[in-house]
Amino acid sequence: MKFPTLSLAASLLISSAALAQTTPAATPWNNKQCAVVLTYDDAIDVDLDNVVPALDSVKLRGTFYLIGSSPVVTKRLPEWRAAAKRGHELGNHALFHPCDGSRPGREFVQPDHDLHTYTVGRAVDEIRANNTLLSAIDGKTARTFAYPCGDLQIGGVKFYDQLKNDFVAARGITSGMQTAAQVDLSNVDAYFINGQDGQYLIDLVKQAQQSHTLLVFLFHGVGGGHSLNVALPAHRQLLRYLKAHEKEIWVAPMVEVAQRIKDEKADVVGKK
Incomplete structure (x- = not known):
């Protein structure tokens, strides 16, 4: 039996459909290939002096994790609001950036803000107080949390379990890239940058x-301002x-990406 020959256009249509079925869905990432979130910790002067102007110059937005007691918050509050x-x-x-001083290499932890001596209630209260401060600055209620020093527990208890209704998500410090379905919104993976060059950073994006x-x-x-640093050129x-690749890469603050993931997970559960 002789089968009819497909036209070139029809062949391309079939090939495109097959590719769409085998390519990982980009829908969770705002219909782009991947999502990239730029986060900056500790509320330091270089955030406002170097980072915000750099992001604004290319019309990209980032997430700045502020320590409420930082003098850079107090002295430069109008700039944070802007x-x-x-x-x-x-x-x-967190309000005072408490870290677990009982862990190795934690000599820098001050006794008054040693997470090891905190109660869960104290940690939760201070984090919520910082939310109140941040809301007074930006007028917003939806935001994300970042674990100081990546510490998740107090006395074996995960304190964020009491804060899940206060935040869209929490960022950790474990390196990794995950699909939307794989992301744990109570401990989102992140690549800790300290001294790597620009090509390393770009290669991570290409991998994503x-x-x-x-x-x-x-x-x-x-460009300075902290013992953990990345050079300005990088x-x-x-x-x-x-x-240059904004058509393929969704760059957004953590709160927006996390909310998209949360909605995506809820949608999947709703369809079951």
Whole structure:
């Protein structure tokens, strides 16, 4: 039996349909290949001096995890408010940034703010107080949290379990890239950046593009200002790559990406 020959157009249509079925869905990432979130910890001067102007210059938005007691919050509050109005997220990094001083290498932890001696109630109260402060700055109620020092527990208890209704998500410090379905919104993975060059940062983005996953960067100092630092040229190189590929990469604050993931998960559950 002789089968009819498909036209070139029909063949291309079938090929495209087959490719769509085998390519990981990009829908959770705003119909783009992947999502990239730029986060900056500790509310330091370089956030406002270097990072915000750099992001604004290429019209990208980031998430700044603020320690409420930081003098940089007190002294430069109008600038934080202005940054929030331009679309940057002011995230919660606790009121006093308590870390577990009982762990190795934690000599820097002050006794008054040693998470090891905290009660869960104290930690929760301080984090909620910081939310009140941040809301007074930006007028918003939806935001995300970042674990100080990546510490998740107090006396074996995960304190964020009492805060899940206060935040859209919480960012951790474990490196990894995941699909929307795989992301744990109570401990979102992030790549801790300290001294790597621009090509390393771009290569991470390319990996996320290929795997259709979420990539979160965790920065402290940018061009100085912190013992954990990335050079200005490296940071600038990353931003230029993201801007040049904005049609393929969704760059947004953590709160927006996390809300999209949350909605996606709820939709999947609703269809079951």
